[in-house]
Amino acid sequence: MRRYGRELSVAASILLLALVLAFLAPGYFSGENLADLFLANMPVLLIALGMTMVILTGQIDISVGSMFAVCGIVAGALAKLGLPILAAGAGAIVAGIAMGAVNGALVAYVRMPSIVVTLATMVALRDGLRWATQGAWVSDLPPDFQWLGLSQEVYPILIACTAIAFAAAIAWGLRNLAGGRAVYATGSNASAALLAGIDTSFYTFTVFAITGALAGLAAVLNSVRFNQIPSNAGLGLEMKVIAAVVVGGTAITGGSGSIAGTVLGVILLGAIGPALTFLGVSAYWERALQGAIILAAVVAEAIRERAEKQVVSRA
Amino acid sequence: MFGLTPPDAGEIVLSGEPAQIGSPADAIAHGIGYVPEDRRQHGVVLELPIAANISLSSLDRVSRHGLIDGAEEDALAQQYVDRLRVKTPSVSAAAGTLSGGNQQKVALARWLATDPKVLILDEPTQGVDVGSKSEIHSIMMDLAASGMAIVMISSELPEVLGMSDRVMVMKSGTIAGELSRAEATQEKILNLALGHAV
Structure with a gap:
């Protein structure tokens, strides 16, 4: 298993960005801006934790943006039916698990390629939602829905703790649980893992279901920030999530990567957009710059892989 | 199996x-x-x-x-x-x-x-x-x-002869014959594998 090369280079990039900002735009580090930044990227982070596991098993899930939108609407609709916010939130997470389980079952047991399955569910869920809501947003939410019924000051602390707890738990589990080992083995060499007695289908199914659950949780935590829930939320979210995971050093071919890398990837890609605005660069450059970072990450990965192959073949 | x-x-x-x-x-x-x-x-x-x-x-x-x-x-x-x-x-x-x-x-x-x-x-x-x-x-x-x-x-005859107590010869997915260690020779195994009479 490779050491922390990628994590260090992403961390160094973040540090460099922070230094530049500290000199040129110290306003970037105001508490308000950082809190905004965190809240805006929290859904990306939570879903990226699940996506890391999906990519580690050698699969991909591009339906996360659509699942995010559906779960947000489900949470809002249940809250309007009079359910307490915790029950509405739990309902949205169950909806996420169900959608993730459908993806997982089709990939793991029907053995269809994950890119095809999740492309289909992405479109089906997105257009199904459009049809169901007729494009209308959910508004007139009950007052306790806002900020989960907490104050606007307590809420960010709560979700910061939630995000850190989930990241730490998944990182720890991947490293220390037999199931985490199975996830790496499945993505690194599925047939060897199967022959070694690992139920590769079960783990593939499970990581998709977990990703659905995290999309649900992210949708609930995000929707309580606003007084309306859009029916077109999460457009393009899957790209942000996948980009963060790849920039964080998880091999798109599976079997290698870490949660720490993903967290750093989310921070780098999330921080760089607003930084441009603060530095007076047109925001139109944001996506181009993000694209360049992703490309650099993929090229670095390819070079690393080639170097490693040479070492192996010489040995 | x-x-x-x-x-x-x-x-x-x-x-x-x-x-x-x-x-x-x-x-x-x-x-x-x-x-x-x-x-x-x-x-x-x-x-x-x-x-x-x-x-x-x-x-x-x-x-x-x-x-x-x-x-x-x-x-x-x-x-x-x-x-x-x-x-x-x-x-x-x-x-x-x-x-x-x-x-x-x-x-x-x-x-x-x-x-x-x-x-x-x-x-x-x-x-x-x-x-x-x-x-x-x-x-x-x-x-x-x-x-x-x-x-x-194994498809390596010297290895088969050197290691085995009992040799089962397979031909196109079916067992063509069984030889004990004492009987097994390169010739007999090849005959079975190729489908000739022993």
């Missing part, structure tokens, strides 16, 4: 008991191990450390309630690395850094760690250097002497 493809016919009898085997996990539970032919494709997981490769089929032995005990895992791996004389500086090195013969030993170690009653070895010395090859042969002899049933699949 290892539960990868559903059987066409026949039954598996282990120590007098018929066994139902529907997956590799079932086979392991019944004490059957299988070291596959193509170790790069199906044997070792190159990106994982040697220790993780060795413990992969016996994770319940080094973990409690699904929680892996790293020290115990390393100790288990070190035990087999020493016993099979795998040439590596450390059990935490990636399996991909090893030579072919040592990778094959790691694949073998994974199965020995499950403490199998029956060990199936598919072309165990193909593409392995001469030194490792004779080492693997002597390990197989030791295991057989200690009471393990070993099924070796």
Whole structure:
């Protein structure tokens, strides 16, 4: 298993960005801006934790943006039916698990390629939602829905703790649980893992279901920030999530990567957009710059892989 | 036999008991191990450390309630690395850094760690250097002497003749004949394999 090369280079990039900002735009580090930044990227982070596991098993899930939108609407609709916010939130997470389980079952047991399955569910869920809501947003939410019924000051602390707890738990589990080992083995060499007695289908199914659950949780935590829930939320979210995971050093071919890398990837890609605005660069450059970072990450990965192959073949 | 493809016919009898085997996990539970032919494709997981490769089929032995005990895992791996004389500086090195013969030993170690009653070895010395090859042969002899049933699949005649107590010759997926150690000669095996009368 490779050491922390990628994590260090992403961390160094973040540090460099922070230094530049500290000199040129110290306003970037105001508490308000950082809190905004965190809240805006929290859904990306939570879903990226699940996506890391999906990519580690050698699969991909591009339906996360659509699942995010559906779960947000489900949470809002249940809250309007009079359910307490915790029950509405739990309902949205169950909806996420169900959608993730459908993806997982089709990939793991029907053995269809994950890119095809999740492309289909992405479109089906997105257009199904459009049809169901007729494009209308959910508004007139009950007052306790806002900020989960907490104050606007307590809420960010709560979700910061939630995000850190989930990241730490998944990182720890991947490293220390037999199931985490199975996830790496499945993505690194599925047939060897199967022959070694690992139920590769079960783990593939499970990581998709977990990703659905995290999309649900992210949708609930995000929707309580606003007084309306859009029916077109999460457009393009899957790209942000996948980009963060790849920039964080998880091999798109599976079997290698870490949660720490993903967290750093989310921070780098999330921080760089607003930084441009603060530095007076047109925001139109944001996506181009993000694209360049992703490309650099993929090229670095390819070079690393080639170097490693040479070492192996010489040995 | 290892539960990868559903059987066409026949039954598996282990120590007098018929066994139902529907997956590799079932086979392991019944004490059957299988070291596959193509170790790069199906044997070792190159990106994982040697220790993780060795413990992969016996994770319940080094973990409690699904929680892996790293020290115990390393100790288990070190035990087999020493016993099979795998040439590596450390059990935490990636399996991909090893030579072919040592990778094959790691694949073998994974199965020995499950403490199998029956060990199936598919072309165990193909593409392995001469030194490792004779080492693997002597390990197989030791295991057989200690009471393990070993099924070796090999297309290398000298190996078959040198190692076997009983030779089953297969031709296009069916058993063409059975020879005892005393009867088995290169000529007889080839005759059966090619379908001539003995």
